[in-house]
Amino acid sequence: xxxxQLAIAGCIVSALTVLPGASAAVRKxxxxxxxxxxxxxxxQQEAGQIFKEVRxxxxxxxxxxxxxxxxxxxxxxxxxxxxxxxxxxISSEVDNIGSHICRLEAIRRVTAPWQQKAIDHIAxxxxxxxxxxxDAISFGQAHREALWMPTYQEYLDNLYAQSRNLERSVDMAxxxxxx
Numbered sequence: 001x002x003x004x005q006l007a008i009a010g011c012i013v014s015a016l017t018v019l020p021g022a023s024a025a026v027r028k029x030x031x032x033x034x035x036x037x038x039x040x041x042x043x044q045q046e047a048g049q050i051f052k053e054v055r056x057x058x059x060x061x062x063x064x065x066x067x068x069x070x071x072x073x074x075x076x077x078x079x080x081x082x083x084x085x086x087x088x089x090i091s092s093e094v095d096n097i098g099s100h101i102c103r104l105e106a107i108r109r110v111t112a113p114w115q116q117k118a119i120d121h122i123a124x125x126x127x128x129x130x131x132x133x134x135d136a137i138s139f140g141q142a143h144r145e146a147l148w149m150p151t152y153q154e155y156l157d158n159l160y161a162q163s164r165n166l167e168r169s170v171d172m173a174x175x176x177x178x179x
Contacts, residue, residue: 043110047119051173054100054122058170061093061129062163068136068156072147080144087137090159094130097166101126118173125166132158 064086071078071086104111104119111119136155143149 043107044112044115047104047107047111047115048174050100050104051118051122051170054097055167055170055174057093057096057100058163058167061090061097062160062167064089064093065156065160065163069160072153072156080140080147083140083147084137087133087140090129090133090163091137094126094133097122097126098130114176115173118169121169122166122173125162125169129159129162129166132162 068083068086071083101119101123105123108116108119132155136152136159139152139155140147143152146152
């Protein structure tokens with residue numbers, strides 16, 4: 001199996017949706033049994049590659065959150081349908097990152113200490129982004145005609161801030177830095 005197939009096979013991921021009553025994504029990572037090839041695999045290098053993949057998804061999520069903020073700053077904002085599309089995109093990015101985090105958590109014990117710390121930071125930032133995404137979705141579904149309300153604006157601000165935090169954490173992981 002190729003490393004990407006292992007990552008996909010090793011994770012069961014429930015996607016965030018914008019369906020009524022949807023809750024934050026629940027992820028269950030299933031650890032694969034060791035194979036003879038896994039004893040010679042460079043897991044630190046794999047983690048570095050996964051960080052780069054997560055970076056792409058995190059940047060996409062930030063761009064969608066930035067787009068939402070832009071909509072909110074205009075009196076003639078497009079409305080819930082357009083916001084829901086952007087929130088769905090963020091949900092998709094969160095789900096993609098969740099799959100990557102699942103693999104990182106599966107190989108965590110064989111990564112460098114600084115990579116382990118980076119994995120922890122990224123996982124926390126992802127959880128907050130997922131929660132903020134769900135909050136914005138829930139509020140928007142319940143108040144489709146009142147997206148101007150301060151509560152919704154705060155959700156969008158939080159989304160943007162969390163997506164930036166996630167992006168920064170991944171950047172630090174790519175460059176081998178850790179707090």
